[in-house]
Amino acid sequence: MVSKIQVQNLRTWYGEKQVHHGISFHVEPNEIFGIIGPAQSGKTTLLRAINRTFEFTAGTRQEGVISVDGEDVKRVRDVYELRRKIGMVAPLPVGLPLSIYDNVAFAPRSAGMRNKGELDELVERCLTQAALWDEVKDRLDSLGTKLSGGQQQRLTIARALSHQPEILCLDEFSIAIDPVTTMRIEDVLKVLKKDMTIILVTNLVQQARRLAARTMFLWNGEIIECDKTEVIFGGKPADKRTHDYVNGIFG
Amino acid sequence: MTMHAEASPTPVPFVVNDAVRRKMKHEKIAKGIFATMIVLMLLPLIGILGYLVSQGAPLISWDFLTTNPAKGMTQGGIWSALLGTIWLVIVSLCISAPMGVMAAVYLNEYARDNWFTRIVNLAVVNLAGVPSIVHALFGMGAFVLFFDMGRGILAASLTLAVMTMPVVITSTREALGAVPMSFREACWNVGATKWQTIWKIVLPNSISGILTGVILEISRKAGETVPIMFTGAVFFKKIQEGDFFAYGLNDQCMALSMHLYTVTTQVNGAPRELPFAVATVLIVSIILINSTAIATRAWLRSRKKW
Numbered sequence: 001m002v003s004k005i006q007v008q009n010l011r012t013w014y015g016e017k018q019v020h021h022g023i024s025f026h027v028e029p030n031e032i033f034g035i036i037g038p039a040q041s042g043k044t045t046l047l048r049a050i051n052r053t054f055e056f057t058a059g060t061r062q063e064g065v066i067s068v069d070g071e072d073v074k075r076v077r078d079v080y081e082l083r084r085k086i087g088m089v090a091p092l093p094v095g096l097p098l099s100i101y102d103n104v105a106f107a108p109r110s111a112g113m114r115n116k117g118e119l120d121e122l123v124e125r126c127l128t129q130a131a132l133w134d135e136v137k138d139r140l141d142s143l144g145t146k147l148s149g150g151q152q153q154r155l156t157i158a159r160a161l162s163h164q165p166e167i168l169c170l171d172e173f174s175i176a177i178d179p180v181t182t183m184r185i186e187d188v189l190k191v192l193k194k195d196m197t198i199i200l201v202t203n204l205v206q207q208a209r210r211l212a213a214r215t216m217f218l219w220n221g222e223i224i225e226c227d228k229t230e231v232i233f234g235g236k237p238a239d240k241r242t243h244d245y246v247n248g249i250f251g
Numbered sequence: 252m253t254m255h256a257e258a259s260p261t262p263v264p265f266v267v268n269d270a271v272r273r274k275m276k277h278e279k280i281a282k283g284i285f286a287t288m289i290v291l292m293l294l295p296l297i298g299i300l301g302y303l304v305s306q307g308a309p310l311i312s313w314d315f316l317t318t319n320p321a322k323g324m325t326q327g328g329i330w331s332a333l334l335g336t337i338w339l340v341i342v343s344l345c346i347s348a349p350m351g352v353m354a355a356v357y358l359n360e361y362a363r364d365n366w367f368t369r370i371v372n373l374a375v376v377n378l379a380g381v382p383s384i385v386h387a388l389f390g391m392g393a394f395v396l397f398f399d400m401g402r403g404i405l406a407a408s409l410t411l412a413v414m415t416m417p418v419v420i421t422s423t424r425e426a427l428g429a430v431p432m433s434f435r436e437a438c439w440n441v442g443a444t445k446w447q448t449i450w451k452i453v454l455p456n457s458i459s460g461i462l463t464g465v466i467l468e469i470s471r472k473a474g475e476t477v478p479i480m481f482t483g484a485v486f487f488k489k490i491q492e493g494d495f496f497a498y499g500l501n502d503q504c505m506a507l508s509m510h511l512y513t514v515t516t517q518v519n520g521a522p523r524e525l526p527f528a529v530a531t532v533l534i535v536s537i538i539l540i541n542s543t544a545i546a547t548r549a550w551l552r553s554r555k556k557w
Contacts, residue, residue, distance in 0.1 A: 051440065053436060053439050053440060056436075056439065058363060058364040059364070080442040080443070080444060081442065082442075083439065083440060083441065083442040084441065084442035086440075087441075088440040088441075090433070090436070090437070090440075092433070094433045094434065094436075094437040096434055096437055096438070096452060097434065097452065097455075097456055098451075098452075106438070106441065106443070106451070107441035107442060107443070110438075110441065110442060110443040110444070110447045110451075111442060156437070159437070159441060160440070160441070162441065163441050163442055
């Protein structure tokens with residue numbers, strides 16, 4: 001079986017500063033793949049390299065191969081198609097300065113969907129999946145930027161689902177959400193796993209433990225360990241640093 | 252018990268000692284100096300405007316605005332100059348506003364940071380600092396002579412457009428830059444092209460800043476004298492009164508700024524109030540245009556979406 005995502009010997013740089021020092025791993029279809037690690041370890045950059053928004057930043061450089069569905073992302077002709085295949089949720093909520101409805105309909109419209117009925121249905125489905133529909137169904141015309149932080153984050157998740165991605169990347173999605181909503185979304189993720197591959201970058205190591213089938217510990221741009229979540233959290237990981245990190249005695 | 256009694260803090264009242272008094276005095280002095288500067292700056296402005304209007308206003312009437320100058324420009328109105336300025340501004344705006352805005356969009360949204368963009372940026376900044384006489388000579392050399400347009404509204408407007416383009420580019424780039432980067436990234440992440448992002452998100456949310464820049468540019472164009480003097484404006488010209496389209500694109504024209512120069516320095520026997528009246532019309536139009544800019548910006552800002 002072809003891996004959903006295959007990363008081979010990835011090295012990245014912002015100017016002179018190297019972020020990744022040659023990392024290789026793969027993500028299986030329909031698994032939740034956890035990535036943990038402290039700040040500055042290259043988690044966000046990794047996601048940005050996968051959907052090729054990394055290259056928008058001036059002075060960046062990249063070596064190695066990232067393949068999605070066996071195809072080198074650097075050789076993909078329609079990069080917009082690639083990005084639609086990947087739903088991306090950033091750590092801080094970004095409500096676009098559009099109505100709630102338009103926030104979710106933005107991506108399908110950009111891809112050419114014009115049918116009002118289809119759009120309505122899609123918007124409702126995505127907002128429901130993001131556990132936001134009940135709170136906003138009566139005011140879809142009000143501005144997405146006027147929602148509270150937690151609601152905006154769920155709006156961001158709805159938007160990431162709106163282009164029906166095959167891969168969903170969540171970058172510390174729960175930073176701006178309360179614990180109850182976080183749990184609701186985690187339940188959603190367990191359901192979504194049937195339809196898509198999920199990469200879960202998280203600072204909450206317990207979140208990875210709850211959700212991920214396999215977890216990768218990234219530190220200073222290097223993979224310390226990548227194994228089944230039971231192994232990483234099981235008290236006997238291969239590397240002592242992993243053990244220290246997941247048990248909160250890193251220092 | 253004793254330990255506990257010792258640890259309980261004695262309340263300390265706010266102390267006003269010499270150090271505090273000195274600090275407060277310095278604060279007052281600083282505020283006073285800055286406030287004085289504002290007054291010093293406003294005084295001449297109010298003085299000039301007040302004197303101009305008080306001297307010029309009596310001469311201004313509907314007839315003054317809508318009749319041609321007469322009798323060697325000592326009598327009559329300013330119709331041909333007023334209409335000339337209006338057409339110069341309109342034509343040159345039609346050239347510089349779209350070009351400037353599009354250039355700014357390219358520089359801000361598409362261009363990468365490389366040697367080419369750096370040269371363009373440098374050119375834009377330097378172009379803004381070039382004296383108007385140099386623009387005038389460039390306009391004459393390029394448009395009037397090289398492209399053989401002859402002296403006229405088109406050549407003069409092109410010269411004004413080149414001169415004010417850096418202002419539009421700079422103000423537009425500032426307006427675009429004020430739109431948070433996270434909005435763009437959110438759009439790119441869902442597979443929107445740069446153009447879709449610009450059209451749906453960036454432009455609608457920077458339009459107030461862009462419009463302000465464009466409107467301010469109008470006042471600059473209306474006030475310039477030297478560039479049009481070399482490329483299309485004349486001392487005197489009689490045109491059909493009351494006809495808004497009295498000038499053709501390649502006609503030479505009069506202009507308010509140039510007319511002011513003429514009646515002040517070149518004409519004998521004009522009433523003393525005439526230059527004041529011309530200046531008043533010019534300044535009041537510019538203030539009106541600038542006020543539109545401020546009102547537009549305030550209105551659009553009140554609709555700001557984040």
